[in-house]
Amino acid sequence: MSHEPNVRPTLATAPPDSIITSSPRALPVDRATAAVRRVMDALMRTDHASAELDRVAAELDAVADHLDEHAGTIEQRLIEMWRGDGITRHDPVTGMENPIAPPLTLTGRADGSVDGVVILGLPYQGPPGYVHGGVAAQLLDHTFGVANGWAGSSGATAQLNVRYHRPTPLFVPLTVSARTESVSGSKINTAGDIRTADGTVCVSAEGLFIARMLPRPR
Amino acid sequence: MSHEPNVRPTLATAPPDSIITSSPRALPVDRATAAVRRVMDALMRTDHASAELDRVAAELDAVADHLDEHAGTIEQRLIEMWRGDGITRHDPVTGMENPIAPPLTLTGRADGSVDGVVILGLPYQGPPGYVHGGVAAQLLDHTFGVANGWAGSSGATAQLNVRYHRPTPLFVPLTVSARTESVSGSKINTAGDIRTADGTVCVSAEGLFIARMLPRPR
Numbered sequence: 001m002s003h004e005p006n007v008r009p010t011l012a013t014a015p016p017d018s019i020i021t022s023s024p025r026a027l028p029v030d031r032a033t034a035a036v037r038r039v040m041d042a043l044m045r046t047d048h049a050s051a052e053l054d055r056v057a058a059e060l061d062a063v064a065d066h067l068d069e070h071a072g073t074i075e076q077r078l079i080e081m082w083r084g085d086g087i088t089r090h091d092p093v094t095g096m097e098n099p100i101a102p103p104l105t106l107t108g109r110a111d112g113s114v115d116g117v118v119i120l121g122l123p124y125q126g127p128p129g130y131v132h133g134g135v136a137a138q139l140l141d142h143t144f145g146v147a148n149g150w151a152g153s154s155g156a157t158a159q160l161n162v163r164y165h166r167p168t169p170l171f172v173p174l175t176v177s178a179r180t181e182s183v184s185g186s187k188i189n190t191a192g193d194i195r196t197a198d199g200t201v202c203v204s205a206e207g208l209f210i211a212r213m214l215p216r217p218r
Numbered sequence: 219m220s221h222e223p224n225v226r227p228t229l230a231t232a233p234p235d236s237i238i239t240s241s242p243r244a245l246p247v248d249r250a251t252a253a254v255r256r257v258m259d260a261l262m263r264t265d266h267a268s269a270e271l272d273r274v275a276a277e278l279d280a281v282a283d284h285l286d287e288h289a290g291t292i293e294q295r296l297i298e299m300w301r302g303d304g305i306t307r308h309d310p311v312t313g314m315e316n317p318i319a320p321p322l323t324l325t326g327r328a329d330g331s332v333d334g335v336v337i338l339g340l341p342y343q344g345p346p347g348y349v350h351g352g353v354a355a356q357l358l359d360h361t362f363g364v365a366n367g368w369a370g371s372s373g374a375t376a377q378l379n380v381r382y383h384r385p386t387p388l389f390v391p392l393t394v395s396a397r398t399e400s401v402s403g404s405k406i407n408t409a410g411d412i413r414t415a416d417g418t419v420c421v422s423a424e425g426l427f428i429a430r431m432l433p434r435p436r
Binding site: 027028029031032033034035036038039040041042043044045046047048050051052053054056057058059060061063064066067068069070071072074077078081082090091092093097098099100122123124125126127128129130132133134135137138139140141142156157158159160161162163164167171213214215216217 | 245246247249250251252253254256257258259260261262263264265266268269270271272274275276277278279281282284285286287288289290292295296299300308309310311315316317318340341342343344345346347348350351352353355356357358359360374375376377378379380381382385389431432433434435
């Protein structure tokens with residue numbers, strides 16, 4: 001069980017090589033979320049004819065019914081999930097509590113950059129056997145936001161320019177990295193890329209962020 | 219049960235206002251995938267203290283084990299999922315067989331544009347109560363690909379430039395639309411945006427695509 005600080009770690013306040021996204025905890029919600037990811041991936045690999053998909057659908061619907069019975073209002077849930085000022089656990093890229101997140105885990109470095117390694121399976125596929133271009137854009141956009149936070153200048157994405165150099169393979173370790181390149185007034189310029197293990201750049205991007213965050217619900 | 223053609227519909231071959239992405243079928247795999255989506259969404263809304271998340275995790279793991287037992291090799295599965303030349307059913311944006319896909323359903327128009335309406339919930343959240351910038355980029359990238367196919371010039375994304383005009387709200391209908399703007403040799407220029415129901419543009423984008431598709435596995 002990791003100890004996640006209730007303030008966002010920055011290069012100025014946290015030791016270099018800190019993990020700065022959510023880490024798996026020994027809590028039921030993390031186990032349940034990880035299990036949903038397993039179901040998603042296995043459903044996309046399973047044989048439609050031999051797996052008992054009607055029974056699977058009924059069992060999953062029963063689970064959803066149970067979870068629904070214990071759901072509060074969206075307003076309550078938003079307050080709950082954004083409580084405190086620490087690392088988010090529910091975003092669709094790094095969030096341990098979001099089944100859509102692969103999840104990507106990012107480390108903050110002494111030079112101000114952040115990076116993490118992720119392996120993507122069939123749910124993230126675009127062209128046959130390769131990562132969807134939009135998924136690559138999503139990983140980079142989120143990593144840019146985390147990099148800005150680590151360097152001390154958080155902001156909202158105003159512009160994101162993504163270049164696709166070559167297809168990004170599924171099923172192999174990919175390194176996603178980013179860093180704040182410059183800050184001028186409220187404008188933050190960020191850059192980064194996605195590489196395979198041998199250092200080949202598959203996708204690179206630049207982003208313009210504006211230092212103005214939406215308030216957390218209270 | 220809809221009838222999906224085994225060739226990609228284009229403006230030249232299909233009637234205007236055709237749905238040109240996968241449609242729900244009365245098949246167990248579609249029911250199972252829809253049930254996973256329900257579980258994902260309900261898990262993010264449920265109360266962590268009162269829902270029996272340990273039991274939920276165990277039940278989901280049992281489902282994943284069953285699906286895993288019936289999974290073939292990745293190579294077999296890729297051949298299976300890319301069979302034929304029709305509409306894909308497994309991509310992470312429109313795919314009825316992909317739990318990550320909201321799913322967005324797109325209609326091809328007589329003027330060559332494509333559009334669809336989608337409502338996004340908590341799994342797609344970025345800032346509090348708003349759509350993740352990377353999710354918006356992913357929706358647009360995919361819609362651009364579908365728009366190019368509809369206009370008759372399919373290609374792979376080479377560049378994607380996304381502008382964020384204002385936060386994109388969760389829980390309300392969003393219209394995603396795109397069209398091929400010009401084709402020059404193998405270069406395809408595409409543009410589109412995401413709007414709320416009153417026509418307000420939240421995100422717009424331009425893309426450069428290269429008319430060269432990766433082969434489907436056989």
